[in-house]
Amino acid sequence: MQVPAPFEYERATSVDQAIGLLERLGSSARLVAGGHSLLPMMKLRLANFEYLIDINPLHAELGYIRVQADEVRIGAMTRHRELLESDELAAAFPIFRDAERVIADPVVRNRGTLGGSLCQADPSEDLSAVCTTLDASCVIRGPGGAERVVSMEEFHVGPYETAVGDGEMLVEVHLPVRSNGGSAYEKVERRAGDWAVASAGAAVWLAPDGTFADARVGLAAVGPNTTGIPEISQALRGSTPSEELYERAGAIAASSCDPATDQRGSEDYKRHLADELTRRTLRKAVERARS
Amino acid sequence: MQVTMIVNDTEVTREIEGRLLLVHFLRDTLGLTGTHWGCDTSNCGTCVVWLDGEPVKSCTVLAAMADGHEVRTVEGLAKGAELDPIQEGFMQCHGLQCGFCTPGMMMTCRALLDKNPDPTDAEIREAISGQICRCTGYSTIVRSVRWASVHEARVNQ
Numbered sequence: 001m002q003v004p005a006p007f008e009y010e011r012a013t014s015v016d017q018a019i020g021l022l023e024r025l026g027s028s029a030r031l032v033a034g035g036h037s038l039l040p041m042m043k044l045r046l047a048n049f050e051y052l053i054d055i056n057p058l059h060a061e062l063g064y065i066r067v068q069a070d071e072v073r074i075g076a077m078t079r080h081r082e083l084l085e086s087d088e089l090a091a092a093f094p095i096f097r098d099a100e101r102v103i104a105d106p107v108v109r110n111r112g113t114l115g116g117s118l119c120q121a122d123p124s125e126d127l128s129a130v131c132t133t134l135d136a137s138c139v140i141r142g143p144g145g146a147e148r149v150v151s152m153e154e155f156h157v158g159p160y161e162t163a164v165g166d167g168e169m170l171v172e173v174h175l176p177v178r179s180n181g182g183s184a185y186e187k188v189e190r191r192a193g194d195w196a197v198a199s200a201g202a203a204v205w206l207a208p209d210g211t212f213a214d215a216r217v218g219l220a221a222v223g224p225n226t227t228g229i230p231e232i233s234q235a236l237r238g239s240t241p242s243e244e245l246y247e248r249a250g251a252i253a254a255s256s257c258d259p260a261t262d263q264r265g266s267e268d269y270k271r272h273l274a275d276e277l278t279r280r281t282l283r284k285a286v287e288r289a290r291s
Numbered sequence: 292m293q294v295t296m297i298v299n300d301t302e303v304t305r306e307i308e309g310r311l312l313l314v315h316f317l318r319d320t321l322g323l324t325g326t327h328w329g330c331d332t333s334n335c336g337t338c339v340v341w342l343d344g345e346p347v348k349s350c351t352v353l354a355a356m357a358d359g360h361e362v363r364t365v366e367g368l369a370k371g372a373e374l375d376p377i378q379e380g381f382m383q384c385h386g387l388q389c390g391f392c393t394p395g396m397m398m399t400c401r402a403l404l405d406k407n408p409d410p411t412d413a414e415i416r417e418a419i420s421g422q423i424c425r426c427t428g429y430s431t432i433v434r435s436v437r438w439a440s441v442h443e444a445r446v447n448q
Binding site: 001002003004005006007008009011032035036039040043052054056104105106107108110111192193 | 292308309310311312315331332333334336339345346347348351352353355356358399417418420421422
């Protein structure tokens with residue numbers, strides 16, 4: 001029987017009370033949301049904490065999707081199923097529904113949360129790639145209600161490491177909305193519900209003349225963290241979408257990512273996927289931006 | 292710590308360790324061994340129960356998280372001696388061989404039919420995509436759910 005090592009269970013009653021607990025207990029405490037990454041790691045003794053603070057009771061406070069004209073705001077406790085089922089979110093950013101369809105399985109999606117996914121900071125994690133693609137910012141709340149906002153690049157410090165410090169909590173994710181946008185996500189996995197062998201997200205914004213006003217690509221599972229690729233944005237901006245451009249973007253993705261050979265696939269195969277999935281998602285994102 | 296929850300319409304209160312998983316609470320503390328315990332890593336889905344009406348993998352939920360909430364297990368599907376149509380469907384269509392995955396399959400599929408009374412085969416397969424039948428009897432499971440769907444529609448007419 002696999003069970004976590006003994007810990008004290010604390011239940012959060014509000015965001016500020018949870019932060020107060022974190023402040024008092026320091027690095028011996030950890031927040032648990034859906035628990036589908038943390039609890040298996042604790043069973044395997046890859047993670048050990050003296051205290052777990054259950055923030056599931058905060059779903060009413062932090063489970064929301066607010067689509068505004070210039071920005072989408074999503075609460076950290078919003079569950080995968082809610083992200084998948086939100087028509088408003090799918091209309092603003094179809095990349096979310098593309099990704100959520102292939103994240104874990106429907107039963108796990110009933111528990112897992114956006115905040116938990118980002119804070120796990122697994123290099124293969126899909127929502128981190130989605131948020132990187134969409135140029136998200138993360139709102140981190142600390143003691144006394146003080147909030148700071150960090151970009152996705154700043155948020156992920158390294159594999160399984162984030163900018164969230166002791167006594168702090170990720171509370172919200174902001175996604176900027178720009179006009180004439182389209183987005184898409186594609187993942188290759190060994191079997192339904194698995195982590196990605198490689199995956200790619202693309203978001204594009206078209207100028208009135210049909211050229212790329214901006215384009216962003218985010219990759220998962222091909223480096224120490226989910227990565228954005230600024231060189232692709234530079235190559236596409238100002239140009240007219242074409243198969244040749246997608247090919248160039250794919251080649252940049254393949255050469256600039258940093259995959260490792262493991263049981264999910266060889267380095268070469270993952271570079272091939274980074275190339276192919278970048279092309280496919282850019283193509284689809286442009287189609288969606290035009291329609 | 293003390294937890295109180297409603298399990299299959301009955302309120303239970305027990306003293307537990309914070310690290311106790313819901314699957315072990317149900318099986319070992321309450322003796323409800325209908326819920327099976329399999330992979331321990333939220334992959335196989337044999338431990339699926341409902342938490343406030345939503346299917347969850349109980350090997351990856353702390354019993355403490357269910358405190359103050361409502362849990363339903365496979366033992367809570369039948370109404371007295373009358374089987375739930377999903378149970379009847381599994382019986383009629385040979386939806387189980389060794390039976391190990393069956394409780395989780397039935398809890399997930401019952402929840403599917405509650406939301407979508409007439410699912411396509413693809414929708415049924417999607418719903419159970421986080422559950423493993425190692426006898427590979429997926430076709431008969433899908434058929435069993437279809438049986439329940441059709442049977443319920445007739446009863447409700």
